[in-house]
Amino acid sequence: MEWKCKLCAVSSDTRAQLFRHYRLKHSHYSRVKPLPCLYDSCICTFQSFNALKIHLSRIHKDTQRTLDSEGSKTGSSFFTCPLCGLKEPFSESNMFCHLRSHLKNHENVTCPFKNCTYHTNVYSSFNAHKSRKHSGSLDFCDHIVSIENDSSPVTSTADLNADDPVPCWIADTSTSVPEAESVNIGELRAQLHHNLSSLFLKMQTVLHVSDMVCQEIVDHVSPTEAVLNDLVNAVNDTNIFVSATAKGVDLSSNKRRKTYFEKTFPVVKLVQYVLEPGRTVVYVPILQMIQEIFKHTDILDRIKETKASQEGHYMSHKDGKYFQENTLLSSSELSLPLILYIDDLEIANPLGTSCKIHKLCSVYWMFADLPSKYQSALHVIQLAALCKVPDLHSCGYQRALSPLLQDLCCLEHDGVFLSSPLVSQFGVLFQWLWLTI
Structure with missing residues (x-):
């Protein structure tokens, strides 16, 4: 079966x-x-x-x-x-x-x-x-x-035994599912190695665990009891955590882990621009981000989803006059309209002496054509630029955001090459949203 x-x-x-x-x-x-x-x-x-x-x-x-x-x-x-x-x-x-x-x-x-x-x-x-x-x-x-x-x-419904009174979400650690008799050890080890590297990456980027703590975990993970040395050695030979973090291996140190992350995961490096001595802006190349995002084909499928508009109702940005009159956006070819957000946030005590000194201006972007149920999800909102507000006021928006503006112009006139559909797609800035905190 x-x-x-x-x-x-x-x-x-x-x-x-x-x-x-x-x-x-x-x-x-x-x-x-x-x-x-x-x-x-x-x-x-x-x-x-x-x-x-x-x-x-x-x-x-x-x-x-x-x-x-x-x-x-x-x-x-x-x-x-x-x-x-x-x-x-x-x-x-x-x-x-x-x-x-x-x-x-x-x-x-x-x-x-x-x-x-x-x-x-x-x-x-x-x-x-x-x-x-x-x-x-x-x-x-x-x-x-x-x-x-x-x-x-x-639409469908489940056909289950109505006499079973146990809800399906109750957990019980005493039950298990039998495994198959034969296991592909090589494939299993490769997948576990990948999952372990993903764990270290999430610890640093999502949970904000410091490099020192990650290294402490690696240094102290192996058992040290002398009585069980023989047993420990036998287990360690098949323990993916120990073998992947052993001295000299890919995940053993912070430098090696970063190298492995860049080689294995889709990484887009930040670029820091010096506006004036002591004044900088950090930029995430938007063209590279689009290329990396579209390596996941499901993103393109979500963007291509169309929802019929109702006459007399404003259902999405596609019903607006600006969108319909724009030559690029209203064409039958696939385009990538973007929505950008500018958000000023205070990272110090707003009532203290450091008020407005360390205030940051952040620029985010997202695809406007994503279905509405995804547009408020954090994983589809991407960071584009980060700059101190005093530096922004001193140098001006045109100068501080020039790398972003240049990439947007390139996206609108020349497009971006997407390896999955094997064509160049054109994008255009559809909307700016200004937020201040």
Whole structure:
């Protein structure tokens, strides 16, 4: 029986092989892109592998996987609130948490399960009804929980045992999923090595862990008990953390890790320009950033998504007069309209003696054509320039932001070469937004 991955085109012969594929190839799960259940008929998603394991052990313990005669349906499941229109990746716990927030405001909430007309605005009554009538059921209404694939939205519901009272989000460390008998050791080691280097990168860039602390972790990770030397040596030979951080290896020191990051990950280096002696501006080359971003083909797919406009309604920037009259933006060819933000922020005490001395001006940009549900996400907003406000006032915007303005002119007139579609795409500055904090 063939098991197909819902996140890529890989197929496996057993459930254990597919689960191992999830752990190796799709380990970067998040709230925005959660892990879907292995079963095609189940719409549950999870934010951790442990939650997925518990779900498989409890909900699908004795369930045989059934395939549709026309082929299995793949896609991401979404929850749409019938009251406020909120749409987010489906999770049963998050869905009921959101519905209960409406009940706390004494709003009338209708039961989300199929063939149920119960509605109430009392928090305790809603919980009692759910426990009494729908315990263990996942048969939700199609307009509330839907599955969307790459081409068109498809609605579906899960067909699970209604007598099982255990919710799918409860964790239990005593359960496990059996592994396959044969494991590709070379592929596993390479993936673990990549994940470990990604861990060090996130520690420094996301968690802001200092270089000294990272080195301390590397220096003190190996066991030192003399009694277990033989056992430790045997384990260390197969321990990817120890072998990858051993002396002289790629991840052993801060300098080696930085070299490995630049070689392995898509890195765009900052460029520092000297405006005057003692006055500088830091710039992130926007053309290089666009080229690196578009190496992920899903970005181009998201930009190409079109949403029909309603006459008389302002749905997006494409409905504006400026956009429609612009020759480049309104052409049938693919263009890259950008939105730039300028934000002044105070990093010192605004009431102290250092007020306005260390104030920074930051410039951010993003693709205007991304769907609205992504536009407020931090991972799609990119930094373009950073400068002290006093230096900006002294040298002027034209001089301080000249590297950014030159790249924008180059983008508008010459375009940028994208390796994925193998064509040059043209972009244009669509909108400036000024923010002051």
